[in-house]
Amino acid sequence: MPNTVDTAHIQSLDSAHFLHPFTDFKDLNARGAKVITKAEGIYIWDSEGNRLLDAMSGLWCVSVGYGRKELADAAHQQMMALPYYNSFFQTTNVPAATLAAKLASLAPKVDGRSFEHVFYSSSGSESNDSNVRMVRRYWDLLGQPQRKVIISRHNGYHGSTMAAASLSGMSYMHAQGDLPIPNITHIEQPYFFENARSGETSDEFGLRAAGWLEAKILEVGPDKVAAFIGEPVQGAGGVIIPPATYWPEIQRIVDKYGILLISDEVICAFGRLGHWFAYEKFGYKPDLVTFAKGVTSGYIPLGGVLVGDRVAKVLIEQGGEFNHGYTYSGHPVACAVALANLQIMESENLPERVRTDLGPYLASKYAALNEHPLVAHAESCGFVAGLVLVKDKRTGERFDPDLSVGMLCRKHCFANGLVMRAVGDRMIIAPPLVMTHAQIDEMVALILLCLDLTWQELKTAGYV
Ligand code: PMP
Numbered sequence: 415m416p417n418t419v420d421t422a423h424i425q426s427l428d429s430a431h432f433l434h435p436f437t438d439f440k441d442l443n444a445r446g447a448k449v450i451t452k453a454e455g456i457y458i459w460d461s462e463g464n465r466l467l468d469a470m471s472g473l474w475c476v477s478v479g480y481g482r483k484e485l486a487d488a489a490h491q492q493m494m495a496l497p498y499y500n501s502f503f504q505t506t507n508v509p510a511a512t513l514a515a516k517l518a519s520l521a522p523k524v525d526g527r528s529f530e531h532v533f534y535s536s537s538g539s540e541s542n543d544s545n546v547r548m549v550r551r552y553w554d555l556l557g558q559p560q561r562k563v564i565i566s567r568h569n570g571y572h573g574s575t576m577a578a579a580s581l582s583g584m585s586y587m588h589a590q591g592d593l594p595i596p597n598i599t600h601i602e603q604p605y606f607f608e609n610a611r612s613g614e615t616s617d618e619f620g621l622r623a624a625g626w627l628e629a630k631i632l633e634v635g636p637d638k639v640a641a642f643i644g645e646p647v648q649g650a651g652g653v654i655i656p657p658a659t660y661w662p663e664i665q666r667i668v669d670k671y672g673i674l675l676i677s678d679e680v681i682c683a684f685g686r687l688g689h690w691f692a693y694e695k696f697g698y699k700p701d702l703v704t705f706a707k708g709v710t711s712g713y714i715p716l717g718g719v720l721v722g723d724r725v726a727k728v729l730i731e732q733g734g735e736f737n738h739g740y741t742y743s744g745h746p747v748a749c750a751v752a753l754a755n756l757q758i759m760e761s762e763n764l765p766e767r768v769r770t771d772l773g774p775y776l777a778s779k780y781a782a783l784n785e786h787p788l789v790a791h792a793e794s795c796g797f798v799a800g801l802v803l804v805k806d807k808r809t810g811e812r813f814d815p816d817l818s819v820g821m822l823c824r825k826h827c828f829a830n831g832l833v834m835r836a837v838g839d840r841m842i843i844a845p846p847l848v849m850t851h852a853q854i855d856e857m858v859a860l861i862l863l864c865l866d867l868t869w870q871e872l873k874t875a876g877y878v
Contacts, residue, residue: 419461424449435574448828453480456846456853458833468833469843469857474649474681474798475712478758479848485713488754492747501534501744510534510744513752517705520690520756521720524699529720531730534743538680538706539573541717542643545676545702546577547738549641552674552725555732561640561673562597565630569603571650572643572678572704581643583651599634601626603648604656607791607802607810620657628667641674641701646692649681652840653800655793661696674701674725680717684708685759685847687796688769691720695796701725709752716748764847768796775851779858786862788869788878800842803868805878813839817877819868826867832860 425446433439434447449461456479458468471477478485492509499507514532521529533548535541546564553561566572568583579587580594583603588594602609604623606616614622631639642664648654668675677700682692686708689695693703701724706717721729729736742748759765773796780799783792790810792801803819805811813819820836827834835842845857872878 419449419451421449421461422446424461455479455481456849464831466828466831466833467853467857467860469845469861470833470835471844471846472712473707474686474844475707475710477684477686477708477764477847478711478755478762479846482711482713482755482758484754484758485711485751488750489714489747492750496746499746500741502739507744507746507749509746509749509753513749513756516753516756517709517718517720521703522689522691522694524693527699527723529703529722531721531726532718533721534716534718534745534749535706535740536715536742536745536748537573537717538678538704539575539578539717540740541680541704541706541719542572542578542581542678543575544719544738545641545643545704546581548702548719548721548725548729548736549674549676551733551736551738552728553640555728558637560638563634563639564598564676565627565634565639565642566598566600567603567644567648568600569605569651569654570600570643570645570648570678572645573680597640599630601630603651603654604660605654606657616657617659620659621663623656624660624663624667627664628670631667631671631673636671636673639671639673641676642668643676643678645678645680646682646687646696647795647798649798649842649844650837652837653795653798653842653844655795655798655800656696661693661698665698676700676702676704678704680704680706681708681798681844682796684756685765685768685796686798686844688765688773689796690765709755710748711755713755714748714751715742716745716752759847762848768847772847772849772851772854773797776845776854779854783858783861783865786865786869788865788872797847798842798844800840803839803841813877815839819872822871823864823868826864826871827860830860830864830867832857832864834861834864 428447429443450458451461452459457465459465517532518530566581570583572578572581580598583600606619610619677693679692683705687695693700701722703720710716777794780792780794783789788803790802790804805813819839824836
């Protein structure tokens, strides 16, 4: 691609004016940001003409790949017909109502419970703020206003607004801004590699990890607990895939105490784990489901909450006015793009392809990465995958966190045409759902190359 962008100029504007999310501003200014200028299929290009295979789908969102004209056309047509109108004052618009019905039809019913309603926002964070508001409203309406506490997990990620960052279990986020806000508390995550006892099976560990929820409910007082929120697979925490026994046991516990269950599927919905919604895969029955990202493949911001019968019935029949909402709730252009995106996913059968073909193919390739001297616990679930970089494979000894081994590996990825994300010592991917087998082979070959280069660098420096 010809280099039509003045990289140094854009970098200077960027460092003078753009405060990036989750970024050490001074550090970035010293380096200069990589300027991404175009994308097609599963690849992105920077302003210097370097091509990178985007194994993170942007930020877990570009599920149908880049350059899909259908989505641009849907946005264009809707912008010309009705670019914006609010839905506050007894008005609606065609795409918002049509998409709500479509989402209701895609969400699988479990044990007769269905999701007939949608509350819209523009992001995952806002959607989880809406969850907090809806959960509190629900219990107020039922005459149990003392049920305020929402239980979440350490190393879970639910967003970055005040409430969503509080639900998130990231101590480095809580450390800035006096978080969590009151009435949000956390339990330990179901991370087998880190938290299992020696000799414990994955199934045994899953039951024990779910038991931490029951212990927390008893500690807080069952009559004070409003809800439990979790990601089906923890994404930003490093692709932490729970044992098979975990979610069914969580379901048993929330049922026992009558508390609401929120499935945060901002990453996991819309085919990413091989199903339209991930609660189906793991066999549980949430009351609220958070979505964003994949609903539009990231082409335009849209998020929301699928509201199950149990909550909707109370909010609608007993509710009166719900004093909450956003300017862009039900944005017509975002909803039109979402409809076109879901149409692509349906016509290309993406959830099923991930479940029956691409996911198993990726899983077999990932299992083979366990042979690498630097790698422990390489595994995938649908189209997310993670591995741990270890100092000693035999004993599982980890690297000193100060070494930032993940960042070393990520540097080799960037230099060799691969976008892979580092979370501490975990390397993770969430590739576009439209990959071919040949592209999966190409991606795994790049991953192996970067692991080799990281291994060599560590060896030369005497760390392994
Ligand atoms: N929930 C989950 C599970 C997420 O992964 C994210 C974003 N990575 C969010 C919520 C927050 O979404 P957003 O950045 O759109 O606010």
